[in-house]
Amino acid sequence: MDAARRVTWRVEGMDCAACVAKVTRAVERLPGIAAVEVNLMAERLALDLGGGGAEALEAVEAQIAALGYRATRIDGDGPVAPASAGPTHGHAGHDDPADAATPWWATGKARLTGLLGALVLGAQAASLVLPDSLTYPLFLAATAIALVPFGRRALALARAGSPFSIETLMCTAALGAAVIGAAEEAAVVVLLFATGELLENVAAGSARAGIRALAGLMPRVALRLRPDGGTEPLAPERLAIGDLVLVRPGDRVPCDGVIEEGRSAIDESPVTGESVPVSRGRGDAVIAGSINADGAIRVRVTRAAADNTIARIIALVEEATASRAPTQRFIERFSRWWTPAAMAVALLAVLLPPFLLGWTWETSLYRGLAVLLIACPCALVISVPAAMASGLSAGARRGLLVKGGAALERIGAARIVAFDKTGTLTEGRPRVTAVLPAPGRSAEEVLALAGGVEQGSAHPLARAILAEAAQRGLSLPPARGLAAIAGRAVVATVAGRRITVGSPRHAAEAGVPLGGLAAELPRLETEGMTVAVVLIDDAPLGLVALRDEPRADARAGVAALAALGLRSVMLTGDNARTGAAIAASIGLEAKAELLPGDKLREIGHLRQDGPVVMVGDGINDAPALAAASVGVAMGGGTDVALETADAAVLKDRVTGVAELVSLSRATMANVRQNVAVAIGLKAVFLATTLAGVTGLWPAILADTGATVLVTLNALRLLRWAPRW
Template sequence: MSDKCCGSGKPEQLSNKDCCSSQVENVASKELNESSCCSRENVAKEVAEQNTDSSCCSNQSEGRKENDACCSSQEAAELDTCCSNIEEGKVTGVTNRSNNEKPSVSLKGEKFEYRIHGMDCPSCALTIEKGLNKINDVQEAKVNYNTAKLQVTGNNALALDYVESEVQKLGFKAEPINQNRNLKTYHVEGMDCGSCASSIENHFKALPSVQSVNVNFSTGKMKIEHENSVDEIVSEVSKIGYKASLLTNNSGQSAEATKTKEGYGLITFSGLLIVLGFLGPYNGVSPLISTFLYAIAIVLSGYKPVKSAYFAIKSRSLDMNVLMSAAAIGAALIGEWFEGATVVWLFALGNVLQNKSIERTRKSISNLMDLAPSVAWVKINAELVKKSVEEVAVGDIVVIKPGDRLPLDGEIISGETSVNQAPITGESIPVDKVDGDTVYAGTINESGSIEVRVTKLVEDTTISKIIHLVEEAQEQRAPTQAFIDKFASIYTPIVFVLALVVIVLPPLFGFGTWGEWIYKGLALLVVACPCALVISTPVAIVSAIGNAARNGVLIKGGTFLEKAGAINAIAFDKTGTLTEGKPQVSDIDALTLSEVELISLAYTLENYSTHPIAKTIVEYAKDQGVQAKDGELFKSIVGKGVQATIDGEVYYAGNLKLFEEMDFDLEAIQSKVDDMQRQGKTVVIIGTAREIMGIISVADKIRTTTVKSLKGLKQVGVKQVVMLTGDNEGTAQMISKEANVNRYFAELLPEDKVDAIKQLQKEGHKVAMVGDGINDAPALATSDLGIAMGGAGTDTAMETADIVLMADNLEKLPHTVKLSRKALSIIKQNIWFSLIVKFVALILIFPGWLTLWMAVLSDTGAALIVILNALRLLRVKG
């Protein structure tokens, strides 16, 4: 565990013991890494606010209430810090009640088991236990921090959702383990704005056979826990005017073929009836026949929206189906049959076109799901057996022929090839792979036949995680979307009431006829529908996130997409980000002993360090066949070097600052060190408290993609490109010139990087920080946007950063910024266009210039234009 685990910026004041209790130290390393102890949020609070002592759980995300039950004073005495990693947006209460009201759940003596996500110290487990034990009739809630499992003893399955919601309110996530919850996911067709999703939810919440339901308009999915059959659920959805089909195999693919053209046929036929009715009087046909044709057209095109409106009203929802149905029926009642027929026909046509367009955005993710093959050729003894990927276990050997896609993540054990990793990382050039290299499901084997040992099950592969993260991101609401939804929820009822006033008051006071004002009121009802406005933001966000995912970039949600679009300064960690991160030993200068002896000492000192420079020296010693000495009492000196006791004497390996603090006369080596540093080399000095024994210099190469990427960032409007490094001034200056950054900060300790980010923010910049997601945690947390690279190789980076570059280079960063700015621009265009269309329509109603069919056209037409404008984001090229 590194000293900067909790990122306080003062490692000497916050040791491992402070961050995690002794229980943590007993956990196997594979179950507890650095990221489980620290998170972006706690680092942000501890570093940015320097407030680690005031409260146990004071580090929750901004805008959320502190958890009253987090730690008692007694617990606080045992655990100095809580290190909570409550993620932004995860705390969403499902019930509102006063603080003194205790929730009650009917339970019976059954045991339920959950996996808890988000705990980072034992006090978090205690918080969950206390929170759940407050529920009436919960006999026992027990959380094991080491295994991250929760056991709840209680009554019946009604407790399942309640337990999850209570855990969620505490800031964690509970995932049922091996429980049959009858939770299924359906694909729903026909929704064209968020109010449709609300109507479906409200309808199902009233059914006793449904325990929980969540409908997401952006992804077109309905997650529902029900006891009745799938056919009954599909039937209920069809009652409301939509079409549902069960999704299977977690692939997101519909169990039924959903491509149908029945809607087009019906619309074409009803449109033909309207045309015939309109032309009838000009050809001597009785007006009664024309009215009859209009009536048939209203029934054919209006059946579904009227039925949907009925259930919406029943569920106390005021959606577009209600408004359109009222307008069409009202037009018919006042004798405007042509207007009524035209209203429902334009509405139906608009819905079909909108749905078709929206499906294009959803396919940006479903196409990702199709990348990995569903079967694999497994080698059993000397035979190849074809198996479903779900049947393949970790450790099985699969054979992949040239041209085939890899079915699962794994490690090559035989063969050499080139692999096209574009589906995962967005890299355009195939990557050479040999024995021991990692390969990913969904990538393409370009040349040789290879044998791969499977390392991850189908649900744990990198592509599966990408799909899961992207779908989660698409379901999150961006700040702009949240504002628009709130605006629409106020706007629609106000205009609805205004329409009723327009219908009733003017004729009552003798201002015109009832028919005239009813017509204007109906037009106002249509204008009250905020469809184009509500849809303006989510479609753009879904399109942008889908585009980014196809190009090897994971954007964790609309919030981060918007932030990326506003970024005007980007800070980069040098080692492993701008440079290869694989330095090489370049010079060895032995002063008082032999070169082999110097390397042996350096090997011994650096062997227990995780610093890239230390690893380079260790690897060099191994390659040279040099043996390490027997050392003990190893200690890391943060930002300066390491020390160890060898043969009873303390030896040091570190930078110039370390030996300066030991009051050494460095005049004899100063010129050598200066020369090496001017060449961009990092100097490691070896010695004791009495003498300096030698110097080893290490050099790191700048990445081939760095210069091009940084140039691309400047072209897309990033004003400040900054390098942060712990290296000396000379090395930093040389690398900065080569990389062509605007400025650099050298000789930085972890807390100094935080100060550099704060300085940029004080200068008025919106700052993104690019690092590996672990070592740069304090700076990543302090920045406005955290970007991690190399996500395909590290699960931690995928989980902790706001944006993840799947490739281990910066090649896709300019595309990400460009895409985000384009998305912001399109969102603004859509919002202004929607508002202007509504405003113009409202103005035209009162002079009587806006007809009903024009009102519908302004609504559905505007919505379609907004969608098509957002779809342009799918075509933005990386």
């Protein structure tokens, strides 16, 4: 057998979770097929093909076509943006590929619904003046016209492994109604069913529009600078890494890059949700889709279009909508048993009442067919994924990325939020506030030797020491034999001497007496400063005190979490006095002097009191992020922030964590409302049907109406906004 290869198709026409289940089951039955993944929002089918070449590919496409969908193979692997559908005012998935750029009211489904509506309304109007013998054929014609495409699809689904589909139930009920002389109601049933399918298409198109809006953040034209200083317009997709582009005031940034020349205020709100423009100058990173507010800048491209921030967000949102929450998986398992069980109940409703309740066979058959329609699980199946997709899209528009429904569900259930300190609760840009040399040493010597050890390090404290040395104009000596002691110190040989830059705890564990410097430690730490001890040949050289200011919104973010009923804890490697001082200024408790392994154990202890959200910068906190119930990275769109954790706050604000919790709870409340509507309507109509109060067309409303209601309710989430 040939090695498995990944093949991807765009599948047009899917508009609900039931469609995903149908395509998945149908394709899984084909020989040589494995790892089938169907993404509703991206309209994408991906699978592993074990062999068979062109014949196997044609078999997949034929199977999908038999279900009433159209598969178009995509060259290459990876995330695919949703099919373009023109303006984002509500286009649908379509059965006919020619419909892909057509407004929903001009699609094949809309034409079928319009024809059925005209026939039914015409027959109803004619019945007011004509005898039933003349209008009855019109109702039969409407029923027959609808049953041709729906019946063909029901047969294809049955052959593909889905015998209990909504199409099967609807066709059985409509045919049964026609047989017992209720053609008028049969016609109304098929009209309502077609209308429901059309509305599902419109709703699916509206949900996809949220993702298309993200793609719309990219400008159509980029101005690439030529070697002669002129510019040439071209599509952003054609930009290559290393190209230099001109971004004029008012232009959208066409790429991820670094400013080479100029300074401007950059409005990143379209991507991160951060409403205040930020000043950016030479050497600063900018992200695709942000808006250059006032000054012209020249930007060097650092990422290809397929890998820029916008493309990655779109890919993450699409993948997230394909990831099913535990609630959704339960509903799907439940619905597999629901439909055949409901068909059995409908059969019993036909066979038993004539003997037990004295109903006529005609009455019994009629009510049994109505029960069959009520049994359709569409509204129940779509209730969860519709809400999840809307919640994920609403979050992405505000710089809140969540990797799937499972993570979104867990965030709202959290009871504790654990924060890393540096770069999360604080700005991540510490500065040197004091240098205290040992007797006989100078501050410049302390900084120069410490800076020599820290050269090349990306740690925030190292950068602060290097920045202070540069500000004082110090020349840094080269270092050799650099070694790191995780969470404790960095050691190197500088100018023939062994220099150690580490924590006071490391100096104490090494047994190095600090002499008069020891008295300064408590004062500096109580003031919220982090102190680095610099040793020379295991003797004290001096102290470097640094302070990393809390983020401007840190206190408000912690207060917002408290208002939501969550307990907040800061986890830090700082000493207890420094940790307590910073925690007190923000308004939360602190767990200090934690090494990376200690943070991991602390997360385990916290989880004993309930689900834990761990918030970190996505760089040094990977173990703790993975150990928590949900890991949230704050990283302003960096690779690690988008890939390490279960969720990311792109706006780099502490209040974003409370927004994630609020979004999760709003989404799960929407899910509960949807499930209640789906089951509640069915229960009401089941009772009224068996009591003889309602008939066939109200029965189809129990499903079609519920489907429309839960979809519209889910779409409300697209307008979600945080309270603060």
